Amino acid sequence: MSDITLILLGAGNSTRFKSEVKKQWLYSGDIPLWLSVAERFGAMELFAKIIIVSSAEDIGLMKHYADYTYVQGGETRQASLKNGLEDVTTEYVLVSDIARCCVPEAMIRRILDARKEASCIVPVLPVTDTLYLAQTPLDREQVRIIQTPQLSVTKTLKEALQTDHVFTDDSSAVASMGEKVYFVEGAHEAHKLTTIDDLKKLPCIKAPSKRTLTGFGLDIHPFEERKPMVLCGVQIDVDYGFKAHSDGDVAIHALIDALLGAAGMGDIGELYPDTDESYAGADSTRLLSDTVRKIRTHGFDIGNVDMTILAQAPRLLPYKEKMKHSIASLLGIRPHLVNIKATTAEKLGFVGRKEGVTVHAVANLTYHNWKEK
Numbered sequence: 001m002s003d004i005t006l007i008l009l010g011a012g013n014s015t016r017f018k019s020e021v022k023k024q025w026l027y028s029g030d031i032p033l034w035l036s037v038a039e040r041f042g043a044m045e046l047f048a049k050i051i052i053v054s055s056a057e058d059i060g061l062m063k064h065y066a067d068y069t070y071v072q073g074g075e076t077r078q079a080s081l082k083n084g085l086e087d088v089t090t091e092y093v094l095v096s097d098i099a100r101c102c103v104p105e106a107m108i109r110r111i112l113d114a115r116k117e118a119s120c121i122v123p124v125l126p127v128t129d130t131l132y133l134a135q136t137p138l139d140r141e142q143v144r145i146i147q148t149p150q151l152s153v154t155k156t157l158k159e160a161l162q163t164d165h166v167f168t169d170d171s172s173a174v175a176s177m178g179e180k181v182y183f184v185e186g187a188h189e190a191h192k193l194t195t196i197d198d199l200k201k202l203p204c205i206k207a208p209s210k211r212t213l214t215g216f217g218l219d220i221h222p223f224e225e226r227k228p229m230v231l232c233g234v235q236i237d238v239d240y241g242f243k244a245h246s247d248g249d250v251a252i253h254a255l256i257d258a259l260l261g262a263a264g265m266g267d268i269g270e271l272y273p274d275t276d277e278s279y280a281g282a283d284s285t286r287l288l289s290d291t292v293r294k295i296r297t298h299g300f301d302i303g304n305v306d307m308t309i310l311a312q313a314p315r316l317l318p319y320k321e322k323m324k325h326s327i328a329s330l331l332g333i334r335p336h337l338v339n340i341k342a343t344t345a346e347k348l349g350f351v352g353r354k355e356g357v358t359v360h361a362v363a364n365l366t367y368h369n370w371k372e373k
């Protein structure tokens with residue numbers, strides 16, 4: 001059994017990346033970057049456990065992809081690391097930034113092979129440019145660029161972090177205890193993905209696959225007297241609406257399920273439970289906007305959507321154009337990529353008896369093509 005646990009830190013906000021998509025969720029081929037990093041380390045079969053530290057929202061989604069130990073992060077890298085360490089029981093812990101997505105295997109082995117040398121083993125690069133601190137030139141031979149992963153004795157690192165002082169990496173925390181830090185040669189491929197321009201420096205990230213992902217959604221709501229009716233975010237001029245926990249926009253609910261289905265993100269009930277009082281009477285356009293945010297920040301672009309509304313009543317033809325524009329604007333796509341069909345049920349079944357409405361929706365997504373932006 002290995003005496004090393006791997007912690008991958010991925011709870012950052014990608015602020016400096018300045019893109020709608022979080023850097024951890026850019027697709028490389030058919031998988032998001034965080035998963036390609038976990039698989040790269042995992043393939044070495046060197047670790048007792050792999051812990052991925054991420055935000056609560058991301059963990060909910062990550063669980064659909066692979067079975068790792070997921071831990072919720074904190075406000076800073078250090079807070080995230082402390083949370084991850086709570087789950088570590090092995091003698092050593094290897095900590096890496098998910099943002100360093102192309103760490104070469106040889107560099108990982110160099111770090112692990114040096115484990116007996118000190119309480120913390122750190123990969124470094126020399127500085128090749130002249131350096132100044134304010135107006136004073138520095139001796140660059142004394143300066144090093146620090147990378148991750150870093151290997152620490154778990155007990156020492158845990159103790160070093162029992163402080164309010166904020167360190168930018170594990171080695172500075174260990175060094176603050178008067179413990180020895182041992183440097184091994186880093187690698188340019190282990191460069192950290194911080195800004196969009198860094199993508200050019202990281203050739204291990206493949207272009208996203210051109211796969212189209214299709215999702216299907218269906219929802220049914222019975223009518224209720226004396227309620228406003230809203231479909232696709234558009235007010236329908238009748239004196240009855242839908243019985244529901246939210247505003248009952250059955251068309252938007254079906255569309256949310258189609259989008260979540262295509263993204264592999266579960267269903268509307270998991271994300272916006274009808275047992276949650278905060279969604280009582282909720283405006284469904286706000287739920288759809290939140291779904292769209294989730295989809296875009298997690299690496300997908302919306303292609304087109306198609307919906308069929310099965311309603312014996314009310315008559316929807318006069319509203320279809322307005323509905324199309326409403327949905328297009330909520331999805332942030334052009335109107336021709338939204339198709340809305342309405343049909344009666346030929347007086348058959350509950351729809352035919354005018355007891356309620358059913359909506360079917362289909363949505364297509366692609367991986368956000370960061371390579372061609």
Ligand SMILES: Nc1ccn([C@@H]2O[C@H](COP(=O)(O)OP(=O)(O)OP(=O)(O)O)[C@@H](O)[C@H]2O)c(=O)n1
Nearest residue numbers: 010011012013014015016075076077080098099
């Ligand atoms: N609260 C935080 C902040 C950062 N990290 C992780 O620490 C690593 C180094 O951080 P950085 O590259 O700065 O990532 P972000 O914090 O996402 O970037 P930014 O500072 O631009 O927001 C990243 O893998 C990041 O996900 C973390 O786990 N928890």
Ligand SMILES: C[C@](O)(CO)[C@H](O)COP(=O)(O)O
Nearest residue numbers: 077097146147148168169192
């Ligand atoms: C840990 C680190 O990657 C070592 O170089 C770096 O300090 C992280 O800094 P950031 O500001 O959190 O990107």
